[in-house]
Amino acid sequence: MSTRALVTGLGIIAPNGVGAEAYWSATLAGKSGIDQISAFDPSGYSTTLAGSVEEFAAAEFVPGRLIVQTDRWTQFGLAATTMALRDAGVEAAGMPEYGVGVVTASSSGGNEFGQREIGRLWSQGPGAVGVYQSIAWFYAATTGQISIREKARGRCGVVVSEQAGGLDALGQARRVLREDGGVVVSGGTEAPLSPYALVCQIKSGRLSDARNPDECYLPFDRRARGHVPGEGGAILVVETAESARSRAANPYGEIAGYAATFDPRPGSGRPPALRRAIVQALADAGRAPEEVDVVFADAAGVPEQDRAEAEAITAVFGPRGVPVTAPKTMTGRLYAGGSALDAAAALLSIRDAVIPPTVGTAHLDPACDIDLVYGGPRDARVRTALVLARGAGGFNSAMVLTAP
Amino acid sequence: MTQLTLDDLRECMLLAVGYDESIDLEQDILDEPMGDLGFDSLAVMNVAREIEARYPVKVPDESLDETMATPRRTLEYINGLLEEGVAA
Known part of the structure; x- marks a missing residue:
């Protein structure tokens, strides 16, 4: 139980900044990424504001064949993993075959992909449904695709516990490190802004119906009236102190x-x-x-x-x-x-x-x-x-x- | 009558993998196994769907590992189906 779990790499995709430093400077400056939903016309929905990641170009991070196979949430995960591994200086090729695991969190899976394919099913019939629907919607898709792409063949898993998921994944990553050692790619991403996903959330009754971005999400305020959803997340490279030391890594901190x-x-x-x-x-x-x-x-x-x-x-x-x-x-x-x-x-x-x-x-x-x-x-x-x-x-x- | 040419097949194959940069179909691919060209079983199914979207043919998912094992087998198989369709 004495194994220390150190975080040595960060990859961030957020509505107010893509990349850890862009996110962090925007956050310290109080720059919000919440605005009118632009991916579709939200005027018919009670919630019209969200934190959209406007600057993300999947093709910058994800090869074409994986774009075809994956939902936006998985593309966030793949991109954030690339950033985090680079930040940590981890070269998958230089690691032992089973030395890198992947534990991510997802709370809603591949919404946009699933909505598109269900739309095809209902309008054009079963033959029009793409084959990758079989894997793209599923909660474990991001972990699986990261594992395949990074040749991270250590212990893998996915945690589904809504907003608690990101911490639960990191907690599980620490457990994996105690048992297996090495490196774990962990954290979580979400892309819950397709019309279908938005409707599912509106049903919860916890979403804000405010039309002004400055007043839509005011926790601990007298005017609090719910939250707005956002997309993105973070992937962290977590490793044992031994592993970090052997690579002369510079840790951000310890779980x-x-x-x-x-x-x-x-x-x-x-x-x-x-x-x-x-x-x-x-x-x-x-x-x-x-x-x-x-x-x-x-x-x-x-x-x-x-x-x-x-x-x-x-x-x-x-x-x-x-x-x-x-x-x-x-x-x-x-x-x-x-x-x-x-x-x-x-x-x-x-x-x-x-x-x-x-x-x-x-x-x-x-x-x-x-x-x-x-x-x-x-x-x-x-x-x-x-x-x-x-x-x-x-x-x-x-x-x-x-x-x- | 409609025929699937090698160039048409190349286009369907590239569409099926989102024009991935790692996929090179410009070499002599006719007798290369699909797996060696970078197409796993789901990708081959996706090629079949792209062909169906462009040609009046229904490609059964069963035995794709045989019927579409290589680009040459695929051309023979699909053109056979197209001919049957015309005959029917």
């Missing part, structure tokens, strides 16, 4: 603690389990609450969920006891990609000694007694960051990331 809990069934009267995830992740990391320098919040943007999260944070850290932030206010919620992106942002916070801002939120809900970082970034020595994520349906995950 020092992780815990996942599940909420009691609605109406049971028992409290939500997010607090327990925080406590267990801190215990797993061997850190006290006062050692935590920043919390990256789940930031649901739904008043009662925001209050539940604020209560869990203040229960552990005390009222206004720790800086809390939600840079996802600049991207929308990316589901499986969202918590992976938050983990990447936390590591960049550690690197640059700065906490990125929450944008939009300006009038803190009095029931949320937290020290929210908004209005601009905050300089702070960050040695320990806590990332929280809740997935619809009861998933809670907490991850402690520490300076290398």
Whole structure:
């Protein structure tokens, strides 16, 4: 159990920046990627705003044959993996045959691809459905395609737990490293902005119907009215300290603690389990609450969920006891990609000694007694960051990331 | 009558793999196994769909590993189907 899991490479695809540095400079500047959906005419839907990745050209990262075979969400994963491996300096060819594993998260699979092929089925019949529908929609497609392309033949897997998925994948990556050693490509991406995918989310009742991008996603604000979706995510290269040392890699930080809990069934009267995830992740990391320098919040943007999260944070850290932030206010919620992106942002916070801002939120809900970082970034020595994520349906995950 | 030529087949094959840069069909491909040309079983099925989209023919998915084992076999097989279609 003593194996340390270090993050040595980051690949980021986000609505406000493609590439880790583009994302990070936009995020520190408070530049949002949320705007009117442009991929189709959203005027007939109750939600018309989202965080779209406009700058992504799949062909820059993904060979033509894989573009034919894959959904946009997998193309994000392949591209972010290329970036992350390059950042880490990992050459798959130079690694032992089974030395690199892949564990990613997905919460909705290949939406756009599936919608297109189902459209063909209904309009033209079964013969018009492309053969790659058989593999492109499936949650495990991104892990599989990354594994094939990068010749990463170590242990592979996929986690499906909505917004908690990115952290759960990284937690599983750490477990794989403890058992197998080597390197794991991990994190998550999501592309939930096809009309079909949007309709599925609207049904949840948690989406904002605001028409103004500056007011559509305001977690912990008195005006909170839901969230908007976004696409993209992050892939992280995670490896054992031994592996990192042997390659003379320069780690961003360590996955020092992780815990996942599940909420009691609605109406049971028992409290939500997010607090327990925080406590267990801190215990797993061997850190006290006062050692935590920043919390990256789940930031649901739904008043009662925001209050539940604020209560869990203040229960552990005390009222206004720790800086809390939600840079996802600049991207929308990316589901499986969202918590992976938050983990990447936390590591960049550690690197640059700065906490990125929450944008939009300006009038803190009095029931949320937290020290929210908004209005601009905050300089702070960050040695320990806590990332929280809740997935619809009861998933809670907490991850402690520490300076290398 | 309609016939599938080698150039037509090349086009269907390239469409099926999104004009992937790693696929080179300009050499003498007639007797190369599809797998060696970079076409796995799903890619070959996709070639069959591209042919169906352009020619009045229905290509059964069964035994594609034999009927479309190489470009030469594919041409013989598809042109045979096209001829049968005309005869019927």
